[in-house]
Amino acid sequence: MDIAERYIRLAHAIDAHAPGFIDGYGGPEAWADRTVRDPRALQAEAQDLQARVQDVPEAGRRHWLEVQARAMHTMTRLLGGERMPYSDEVRGLYDIEARRGDVQTLEANLRALEDALPGHGSLAERKAALRDRVTVRSDDLLRVAEPILAELRSRTQNRFGLPEGEGFSIGLVSGQPWSGYNWPLGNLQSRIDINTDLPVTLTALPDLMAHEGYPGHHTEHSTKEAALVRGQGWQEHHLQLLNAPECVVSEGLAMNALDAVMAPDEVRAWLTGDLATVAGLDPDDVTAMLRVSEVQAGMKGVSGAAAMLLHEDGAPEAEVVAFLQRYNVVDETHARKHLEFITQPNLRAYIFTYAVGSDLVRGFLARHGQAAFGRLLCEPLTPGQLLRESVAPEQPAVAGDLTTPQP
Incomplete structure (x- = not known):
């Protein structure tokens, strides 16, 4: 055989x-x-x-x-x-080390949020109020996503190329523990689902579309199918596994996808200009939310730290929910949505693929140049290979095949 x-x-x-x-x-x-x-x-x-x-x-x-x-x-x-210990489970499934996160860093970011968030009240109340002002209504999500996907596809085609015949459908779902999901269907096709259980902000939408679509998961799956299955005859790449090291590279690639085709200044101008107009939102609110997102970029290891607290240390769920509320700066409903993700059997160890994968890919690109993103799209590399071919990234990051709920 x-x-x-x-x-x-x-x-x-x-x-x-x-x-x-x-x-x-x-x-x-x-x-x-x-x-x-x-x-x-x-x-x-x-x-x-x-x-x-x-x-x-x-x-x-x-x-x-x-x-x-x-x-x-x-x-x-x-x-x-x-x-087996939870950290051994993470290592055995993903060939990476679980991370606890640094509480002192999280506390410092909370203090920085005090300056970044406008308004009065608690941090969670001020963040929720701002988030509500930049949330895209469910009825408008696909309409607003359309020009984002068109621009991202054009840039991906020009920079890395796309297999002829690739494509995906996109739809809205509810009742899921994630924000977004890319389902590989084979034959260069996939399906993207956006979960509407929790608000989807305009500021998160370009990253979500890049992560799941161009040049993220969909682009990777279709490009590898074309290059490895059709080109090399390596039929194992007909298959994508959720609990395996390939996810570390895939999530790392997807979390760096938007940066691969668009500079941060371009994204900011796009969000506060054309996209704010399309979504019918106040550009000043979008600018304020971008400042909050920049601060919270240093806090996105919270879910992993919560997973270690729950699964490694055996802390009660109430303590974990309180941890998520404090450091994600959310109410209990949002915190329990994060808890749902890290307690789902097939996702409980998955959470670390985002932070570790993101760092590995950014370290790889720092050493080989941004054009090396194209190599990740078509070559079956492992987490260990990325580590050996990387330099240490300047700033750790995390973000959503699937995305965690947005804090």
Whole structure:
């Protein structure tokens, strides 16, 4: 049996026990066998896959399959009932280290928010009032997103190229723990969902569209399908896994997607100019929210720190909700939406892919230049490879395949 077929069949067998482990699949239907098998048998299959991967002749392909197979082995151990420390779970699934975050830094950012937020009242009240003034109504979201996507697609096409025939649909959903999600469908297509449970601000919309669409997740999935499946015959890239190291690179790429095609000054001018007009919002409010976003960029490790508090330290949910309320500067409803994300079984360890992935990609681009973003779109690199080929980024960052709820 071909290595790609073994890999894909095992992934579907794991998904039968843990629905959602497979994020997208566009390969042969015969390989998508979800017959339920004993987790111990799957663990043996994962060990066998790890051994057989060593026979793959192409070094880049072999290394990528090695780290993916290791994550699959971790999944089978968890399915078999093995208990492991949360930090070991993160490391085993994503080949990265979980981060606790620095409370002193978070406190310093809270003090900076006092100056950035206009109005009177508590920080959470002032932020909520400003957020409400720059929120795009659900009925207007797709209309406002249309010119954003058109501009991002044009810039992505000009800078990196796009496979002929790629495309996606976009729609609104509710009842989900994330802000946005890209569902790879195969055949160069995907679907983007925007969750309307919580407000979507104009200031977050370009990043969300870049993250999920151009030149983020959709661009990466379709470009890799064209280059690796159709170009190289590496059919394992028909498949996208949610709990595997590939997500670290994918989220890191998506979190840096807007910067790859548009300078920050351009984004600011766009938001306070044409986009504010399209959305019918006051440019002064948009400017104020941009200042708040800049301060909160240093606080986006909050969800990861909360996950460590909950899963590693065993803190009660009430304490974790209070932590999220304080450092995300949100009310209890918003805090519980974040808690929903970090308690969902397939997402509880995923939260670290954003912060770590973002830093790895920015370090990689700092060393190789912004044009190297195109390499990430078409080459199967691993977190370890990015680390070895990176320089330390100047400023850590986090952001939303899927985005966490906006604080």
